[in-house]
Each structure stands twice: as C-alpha cells, then as structure tokens.
Amino acid sequence: MLRDITIGQHFPGDSPVHRLDPRIKLLLTLAYIIVLFAVHNISGMVLAFAVVLGLYLAAKIPLKVLARSMRPLLPIILFTAVLNLFFAAGEPIVQIWIFKISKEGIYYAITMVLRILCLIAGSSLLTYTTSPIVLTDAVERLLRPLAVLHLPVHELAMMMTIALRFIPTLIEETEKIMNAQKARGADLDSGNLMQRVKALIPVLIPLFISSFRRADELAMAMECRCYHGGDGRTRMKQLHVTGQDVVSTLIFCFAMAVLVATRWLPF
Amino acid sequence: MSIIQVENLEYVYGAGLPGATRALHDVSFSIEEGDFVGIIGPTGCGKSTLITHFNGLHRPSSGRxxxxxQDMWADPKAIRRFRFMVGLVFQYPEYQLFEETVYKDIAYGPTNMGLDADEVRRRVLMAADFCGVAESWLEKSPFELSGGQKRRVAIAGVIAMQPRVLVLDEPAAGLDPEGREMILSQVKAYHRESGSSVVLVSHSMEDIAKYADKVLVLQEGTVAMYDTTENVFARAQELMDMGLSVPQVTQIFLQLRSMGIDISTDVYTIPYAVKTICRALEERGLSGC
Structure with missing residues (x-):
C-alpha cells in the first residue's frame, strides 16, 4: 500500500555514503545523472548500474527497498522499453503486421531501461542516505550565490524542507482517513475509473481540510518562535568538507570518467 | 457463541524492511455477544493495531x-461484510467527515451497505438520536459544528450501520468532562438498548471502571490480563508496575488500607465507594450517611 512507496524516504545509517557532505553528495548525484545521458552503449549502462548497486551495498541499504520503490514505476519502464523496441530506426529482424523489431530497437530498449533504473536508483540513494533537512540545507548553501540576484534562496529552501517534512505525515494521514472510510464501507479498490475517482472524494476532502489546518498551525508555531526569514539566521550544524569527502569525490569522479570513456567502446 | 475470537494473532509492521517492528504477538481472547470490554495498556502497546484487526483493516501476519x-480472511474479497458487522470509530473521528450535510455524512455507511432510502433514513435518525445529534443540525454542513458536535456526528455515522460490535478508540479524547460523560453514556445506552457488544479503548481508568464489564490489559503487544473489571482492578500493584493506574477512587481506598483502616479495596466506582464508606461507618457504630 502507501507505505510501500519508499521514494523520498530516509534510512538513517553510518556508512561512508551517509557521512559524505550533503553538498558534495548532491552535486555528485547530479553529475551521475548527466553522465547517464552521455553513456550510449549497453556495456557503459551495465557499468553505471553496477556502480550504483555498489554504492547501495556500501550504504547498507537492502536492495529489496530499491526493488520496492521501483515497482510503482514498472508501467513507465515497460512503456519506454516497448516504445524504443518498435520505433527505433534500423534494419527490421522480426516483423509482425506493421510492427518492426530491429536490432537497434532491442539495443535501445535495453539501454533505455537500464538508464531509467540507474536514474531511479541514483536519485533514490541520495534521499535514502540524506535526511531531508540536511539535503535542503545543502541546496540552500549551493544556491546562496543566487541571492545576489534577489532570489529568495532561504525561503525556497524552507518551503522545500516543509514540503519534504510533511510527505510522511500526509501519507500517514491519508492512510488513517482511508481506513476510517473503509471502516464505513468505502470501496476504494474496485469498480471502473469513474467509480474509483468518486470513491476517493471521502478521502480527499478530509485530507485537504487537515492540510490547511496543519499549515495554519505550523505558521502559527513558527511565528511564536520568532521566525522572520533567513536574514541573520545562523546554523546549528555547520557543513565542513573533510579529507574523506575529498577522497570519495576523487574515486567517484574517476568512476564517472570511466563511464564516459565507454562511449568509445564498440558495444 | 463468541462474537469475536482472536487466535494467536501476530502482526508485524513493515515486514521485510529495515526497522520492521512486531506490534502484536500471541494474542488470544474472545469477546462474547453483549459484552462491554475495556482495553487498556501503556502508549504503544498495540491497542490501536489490535482493534483495526477486528474489522479487517490489517491482515494478521499469522493467527486468525x-x-x-467465521474466519475473516477465509475469503479476502468478502472482507467488506465484516466491516459492517464490526463498526470501528477511530481516534479523533471528526477528521473523517466530508459530506455537504450532517445527514449525508451519517448516511454514508448505511448507503455503502446497499440499503434502500427509507431504511437509510430510519437508521440515520436512530443514530442521530442515540448520539445526541439534534435534528436541526442534520441539514447543516458538518464543518459548521463545534469539535464535540462533530465527534458525535462521526460516531453516529458508525452507529448508523448498526454493527454487532461497536469498537471505539478513545472516543472521549480531548473533550471537556461534560462532553466525555455525554458521549460515553450514549455509547452505554446504545449497548444496553441494541444488545450489541462494545469495545472501548481508553486511557481513563475512571471511564473503564464506570462502563466496562470486562477489561483487557495489553502490554508490549500481548495480553497481560483479561478478566472482569473487579478482578483486573484488584491487581492494582501489577497495573501500576506496567505504568498504568487504577481509578482514583480505588487509590483512595488503597491508601486508607495502608493507613491501617480495615476496609475492602475492591471499589472502583463512586456510588459503590459511598456505599462502602457508609457500611464501614455503620460497622463502627458511627452514623454519617
């Protein structure tokens, strides 16, 4: 059910991946995602996938967790695979009615599926190993130069923190309301699309009402503690780059360079 | 025959994930038709998890x-049938209201049961009457009502399904003394008049003592005691060791006993306390009642 969605969840731990400076972790994740689009062949993709799986092992996050978070995205992955399989240009090897499957199609389908898996695994690893608060702190620090352009960096980061902070709360709330309505005989799991959408109304209305109530209460609580935006605000936890961070970064950059180099491999 | 029978129930949250926790284990007991059972236990002992099993919102990890x-999970597709037999009122049920009018909200459950309009109307009026929902509220929006009024509407929404077992999780939490008294005495009246069983989860020993015939004590996910109210509160010391307590009036009698006054301590309601004190005074040749 809703609890199975692990995207955006955080699994606290004490591995090198957990300890890495969040700013560096964020930048490296971005680098990894960009590299994924620079890699064009299967060997490179397999290697990229191996890299991310290795990081999962290092972070001691069970692969079961990753598999679970991918399950809801399975339709998208399959859709992409099928699309690539049939619509890639190339010499057809099998032809069924108007659908042609070419060697290139198979090749692209596999590369694309691996790329999506890597994208999910890589970005999930960031949130699994970094608490949302630390992560937004990193975003705020990285975006700070933009404050010169009068971009409200602190406010944006605060909004992001609040949004992330309330995802689990809202999931819990949704589950509670769903249970309450199910206890009154709501049938949420059967019927056609229209019936299902209608059946959700008793869940959505209380959910909206309680979100507004929560927002109100939070704003009040923040004002009571004299929150007045980012000016002059100091941090309890200062971020420092350590020697270990430098070493990790160098290793990671080397791995990325190898991945990019696979472009020149023939397969 | 027992209306609810729990056999070796075990439930694990997040099975297979890091941080899986066993919320319930080796839970076995039965509730007879017409019983009024109170459930008490320290916070986090699994009370709420247990009661959501009664109408199939959680599926037991093992046990049945x-x-x-009838075994609830013999046919998982037919689980809705049991949801109408066991009515569950959650904590803070006022947050589940959603309809445009109070009437429609109370009618949500009975309508889901597939009853015809006349029967739905009869049940809504019956439930509203039981819960002290005034007829003038029925055409109002539930969001115009006060917290306590909303709570009564939400409880009426479950009673309107006429469940054979009514399960309430802290129905009086966050209400003033008058509101508490009102809701609980209405639940008691429903119990008396409909003959259905009631399960009441509460942290208030006074409420349990006043309304329940039997008490189930949960501790660390398993049944620590299950007996009549007198027998459970007679084990005051054990309850206190668990971080629970006995009703304040019982504490007074325990205190009197420890001060060397020969008086029985099986007292857990105020009327009975008055009687016991009067009797004790008479025995000593004193008058005062």
Whole structure:
C-alpha cells in the first residue's frame, strides 16, 4: 500500500555514503545523472548500474527497498522499453503486421531501461542516505550565490524542507482517513475509473481540510518562535568538507570518467 | 457463541524492511455477544493495531480472527461484510467527515451497505438520536459544528450501520468532562438498548471502571490480563508496575488500607465507594450517611 512507496524516504545509517557532505553528495548525484545521458552503449549502462548497486551495498541499504520503490514505476519502464523496441530506426529482424523489431530497437530498449533504473536508483540513494533537512540545507548553501540576484534562496529552501517534512505525515494521514472510510464501507479498490475517482472524494476532502489546518498551525508555531526569514539566521550544524569527502569525490569522479570513456567502446 | 475470537494473532509492521517492528504477538481472547470490554495498556502497546484487526483493516501476519464464528480472511474479497458487522470509530473521528450535510455524512455507511432510502433514513435518525445529534443540525454542513458536535456526528455515522460490535478508540479524547460523560453514556445506552457488544479503548481508568464489564490489559503487544473489571482492578500493584493506574477512587481506598483502616479495596466506582464508606461507618457504630 502507501507505505510501500519508499521514494523520498530516509534510512538513517553510518556508512561512508551517509557521512559524505550533503553538498558534495548532491552535486555528485547530479553529475551521475548527466553522465547517464552521455553513456550510449549497453556495456557503459551495465557499468553505471553496477556502480550504483555498489554504492547501495556500501550504504547498507537492502536492495529489496530499491526493488520496492521501483515497482510503482514498472508501467513507465515497460512503456519506454516497448516504445524504443518498435520505433527505433534500423534494419527490421522480426516483423509482425506493421510492427518492426530491429536490432537497434532491442539495443535501445535495453539501454533505455537500464538508464531509467540507474536514474531511479541514483536519485533514490541520495534521499535514502540524506535526511531531508540536511539535503535542503545543502541546496540552500549551493544556491546562496543566487541571492545576489534577489532570489529568495532561504525561503525556497524552507518551503522545500516543509514540503519534504510533511510527505510522511500526509501519507500517514491519508492512510488513517482511508481506513476510517473503509471502516464505513468505502470501496476504494474496485469498480471502473469513474467509480474509483468518486470513491476517493471521502478521502480527499478530509485530507485537504487537515492540510490547511496543519499549515495554519505550523505558521502559527513558527511565528511564536520568532521566525522572520533567513536574514541573520545562523546554523546549528555547520557543513565542513573533510579529507574523506575529498577522497570519495576523487574515486567517484574517476568512476564517472570511466563511464564516459565507454562511449568509445564498440558495444 | 463468541462474537469475536482472536487466535494467536501476530502482526508485524513493515515486514521485510529495515526497522520492521512486531506490534502484536500471541494474542488470544474472545469477546462474547453483549459484552462491554475495556482495553487498556501503556502508549504503544498495540491497542490501536489490535482493534483495526477486528474489522479487517490489517491482515494478521499469522493467527486468525473469527467474527461470529467465521474466519475473516477465509475469503479476502468478502472482507467488506465484516466491516459492517464490526463498526470501528477511530481516534479523533471528526477528521473523517466530508459530506455537504450532517445527514449525508451519517448516511454514508448505511448507503455503502446497499440499503434502500427509507431504511437509510430510519437508521440515520436512530443514530442521530442515540448520539445526541439534534435534528436541526442534520441539514447543516458538518464543518459548521463545534469539535464535540462533530465527534458525535462521526460516531453516529458508525452507529448508523448498526454493527454487532461497536469498537471505539478513545472516543472521549480531548473533550471537556461534560462532553466525555455525554458521549460515553450514549455509547452505554446504545449497548444496553441494541444488545450489541462494545469495545472501548481508553486511557481513563475512571471511564473503564464506570462502563466496562470486562477489561483487557495489553502490554508490549500481548495480553497481560483479561478478566472482569473487579478482578483486573484488584491487581492494582501489577497495573501500576506496567505504568498504568487504577481509578482514583480505588487509590483512595488503597491508601486508607495502608493507613491501617480495615476496609475492602475492591471499589472502583463512586456510588459503590459511598456505599462502602457508609457500611464501614455503620460497622463502627458511627452514623454519617
């Protein structure tokens, strides 16, 4: 059910991946995602996938967790695979009615599926190993130069923190309301699309009402503690780059360079 | 025959994930038709998890639950049938209201049961009457009502399904003394008049003592005691060791006993306390009642 969605969840731990400076972790994740689009062949993709799986092992996050978070995205992955399989240009090897499957199609389908898996695994690893608060702190620090352009960096980061902070709360709330309505005989799991959408109304209305109530209460609580935006605000936890961070970064950059180099491999 | 029979129930949250926790284990007991059972236990002992099993919102990790002699999970597709037999009122049920009018909200459950309009109307009026929902509220929006009024509407929404077992999780939490008294005495009246069983989860020993015939004590996910109210509160020391307590009036009698006054301590309601004190005074040749 809703609890199975692990995207955006955080699994606290004490591995090198957990300890890495969040700013560096964020930048490296971005680098990894960009590299994924620079890699064009299967060997490179397999290697990229191996890299991310290795990081999962290092972070001691069970692969079961990753598999679970991918399950809801399975339709998208399959859709992409099928699309690539049939619509890639190339010499057809099998032809069924108007659908042609070419060697290139198979090749692209596999590369694309691996790329999506890597994208999910890589970005999930960031949130699994970094608490949302630390992560937004990193975003705020990285975006700070933009404050010169009068971009409200602190406010944006605060909004992001609040949004992330309330995802689990809202999931819990949704589950509670769903249970309450199910206890009154709501049938949420059967019927056609229209019936299902209608059946959700008793869940959505209380959910909206309680979100507004929560927002109100939070704003009040923040004002009571004299929150007045980012000016002059100091941090309890200062971020420092350590020697270990430098070493990790160098290793990671080397791995990325190898991945990019696979472009020149023939397969 | 038992209306609810729980056999070796075990439930694990997040099985297979890091941080899986066993919320319930080796839970076995039965509730007879017409019983008024109180459930008490320290915070986090699994009370709420247990009661959501009664109407199939959680599926046992192992063990089984029989409702009216039938295994709930024998056919998972037919689980809705049991949801109408066991009515569950959650904590803070006022947050589940959603309809445009109070009437429609109370009618949500009975309508889901597939009853015809006349029967739905009869049940809504019956439930509203039981819960002290005034007729003038029925055409109002539930969001115009006060917290306590909303709570009564939400409880009426479950009673309107006329469940054979009514389960309430802290129905009086966050209400003023008058509101508490009102809701609980209405639940008691429903119990008396409909003959259905009631399960009441509460942290208030006074409420349990006043309304329940039997008490189930949960501790660390398993049944620590299950007996009549007198017998459970007679084990005051054990309850206190668990971080629970006995009703304040019982504490007074325990204190009197420890001060060397020869008086029985099986007192857990105020009327009975008055009687016991009067009797004790008479025995000593004193008058005062």
């Amino acid at each position: 639950i029989l409702v009216d002699g």
